[in-house]
Amino acid sequence: MNEHLEQLSPQPLWHHFRTLCNTPRPSGHEAELVALLERWADARGLAHDRDAHGNLRLRKPATPGHERAPGVILQGHLDMVAQANAEHPHDFTRDPIETHVADGWLHARHTTLGADNGLGVAAALAILEDDSLTHGPLEALFTLEEETSMGGALNLAEGWLEGQVLLNLDSEDRGEVFIGCAGGADVVVEAALPTAPLAEHEVALRLSLTGLVGGHSGIDIHRGRGNANRLLVRVLRSLEAFDARLVDYHGGTLRNALPREAFATLVLPADEAAAASERVAALQQELRGELAGVDDGLTLTLHPLMSPPAQALNAHASRMLVAALHAAPCGVERMSPEVEGVVETSNNLGVVGLEDGRFHLCALVRSLRDSATRDIADRFRALFELIGAKTRVENAYPGWTPASDSPLLARFCRLHRQQLGGDPAVKVIHAGLECGILAGKYPGMQMISFGPLIRGAHSPDERVELESVEEFWSLLRALVEDLAEGS
Structure with missing residues (x-):
């Protein structure tokens, strides 16, 4: 299913997104995907563990010579919103998501696409898999039940994560970076x-x-x-x-x-x-x-x-x-x-x-x-x-209090100018990013959130702009490499 995704660019990211589309993962039913990702990590020699709630962490050591760089956490949630048109029978606990491309956008047929937050998860997996990338210590944190209760983040173990910088990959606007969000x-x-x-x-x-x-x-x-x-x-x-x-x-x-x-x-x-x-x-x-x-x-x-x-x-x-x-x-x-x-x-x-x-x-x-x-x-x-x-x-x-003077934000803005020729819009979002909860558990951690252009999230009209995914991937790789050079 969804073989055509393998032909899209960047191929490493879309390869993983295909796996996510083919693996049912509505909120509360992430166990099959967690087990699959653990097998994937074992095959590549990546360390992995779970906290008491079941949140999954994958780890990759720093590129030799960059062990002292700040540890980077790539963060997203594994679950997706399960919405289908009334006339379309779809069992989100068993059926894969069927995707198609039209006019430069990826859509699903009559259901939510799961680009929220499947593309962030896919990008994190592709980063872990990229042995050509220079990086400091890497952690990928994949939380559960974000769409229904924020349960994964709310129950995340304190003192478990090791990184100093967190990149939340769960935003939905091209050319923007988020530094604050609503609580709820x-x-x-x-x-x-x-x-x-x-x-x-x-x-x-x-x-x-x-x-x-x-x-x-x-x-x-x-x-x-x-x-x-x-x-x-x-x-x-x-x-x-x-x-x-x-x-x-x-x-x-x-x-x-x-x-x-x-x-x-x-x-x-x-x-x-x-x-x-x-x-x-x-x-x-x-x-x-x-x-x-x-x-x-x-x-x-x-x-x-x-x-x-x-x-x-x-x-x-x-x-x-x-x-x-x-x-x-x-x-x-x-x-x-x-x-x-x-x-x-x-x-x-x-x-x-x-x-x-x-x-x-x-x-x-x-x-x-x-x-x-x-x-x-x-x-x-x-x-x-x-x-x-x-x-x-x-x-x-809780909400996520903006930190407009963050060194991480300044670094991202510089790379955005270099890569795309202009400054990103620095935003606060009226949605419940997990950053607010994570910042409460890890108060010293620098955080930003960014992602590709997604429209219609949480509805069967959900779609993602393909060109924006390429920009997102390029920025993420550049930021990980730049952070490897130290603070």
């Missing part, structure tokens, strides 16, 4: 809500919202794209005028991906069904108008169910739940006053579910300020306590 936390809400039987005059309908672009809940949240959960709740709120009661709800699949689809079953009086259908058609046009030019594929449908359910939320519980969801924070909360054009605080209503009266929500709050993350979480708690729900905060991780 998952906000989980759960409740058991009362139900009541259907009345004789009630009919059941299936409400669907599909066709949104989706994307990364940090990088893309300011682009004005639709959030399927936010929009479908808005529709449900409007349908309350027809005495609609909610039966079930399923929206979004990952807390860090902008939801592209959401579905609900509802019941309402039979004599209101025609008017409800007209309202849904009008709302489709209204929402399409609001999203025009940004998210043009929205489709909203309402269809009768032939087999009605036995129960729905009672009228009060349904109205209270829809009201709470309608009022919940969603999207950009505040732009940074310090860093122009960067989102300071946001929230993504990532996963919402209701089944048999059991309600579950998982939102991802991000902020450059940990205090703002705590405040959004507390607002969720205050809001959903009104309907008797319990709220908890999980997987909190």
Whole structure:
């Protein structure tokens, strides 16, 4: 599978990326890949070990004569986001990713590509394999579960890594280098809500919202794209005028991906069904108008169910739940006053579910300020306590404080000028790079993050620009060699 990747340049990097595409690796299912990489390291005489959480480290001694150079850690995460188009059956725990090239970009067919962070991992492996490269002591750190919980970085052993410089290879913009990132936390809400039987005059309908672009809940949240959960709740709120009661709800699949689809079953009086259908058609046009030019594929449908359910939320519980969801924070909360054009605080209503009266929500709050993350979480708690729900905060991780005077950054900028003829843009990103967590565990370590140009991450539109991968590889090799000459 994916033989055509072997023909792309730089070939060593794409060879390893082919292996990653052919090896299933959704979050929580990285074991097969870890074992494969350990066998690969054994075949090349590279030392390897794991910490207690299962994070993998590969090590290569310095080129003779460069043993005193600062140790360099090449860092990425092994897992990928598992998203497929609804009409495309794909088992991310068993099926390889099928790739193709179009107009200078590499795409996957109907699924996420895994360039985030497969290209960073592939680049690190290619560096370890390159015996023509002059380098100091090298470590490759591959973490687990970055996309779902940051679990690998959060549980990384302290005092385990030996290097003084860390190159995070998990950025997605050509010509940019990142020196800071947002922290974040998952906000989980759960409740058991009362139900009541259907009345004789009630009919059941299936409400669907599909066709949104989706994307990364940090990088893309300011682009004005639709959030399927936010929009479908808005529709449900409007349908309350027809005495609609909610039966079930399923929206979004990952807390860090902008939801592209959401579905609900509802019941309402039979004599209101025609008017409800007209309202849904009008709302489709209204929402399409609001999203025009940004998210043009929205489709909203309402269809009768032939087999009605036995129960729905009672009228009060349904109205209270829809009201709470309608009022919940969603999207950009505040732009940074310090860093122009960067989102300071946001929230993504990532996963919402209701089944048999059991309600579950998982939102991802991000902020450059940990205090703002705590405040959004507390607002969720205050809001959903009104309907008797319990709220908890999980997987909190700190932000990465920028260090604009870093010698490592100065070195990278000099090499960028030499290689590409201009300065890189120095950036802070509204996404959860693992650097924030790693910097807390290794406070003296210098860090930067850079990578090739990736678009549509966390969605089936994910793609990477081939030319940018060549630039990324050239810069990485140059930086490793330059660091071998000492500080």
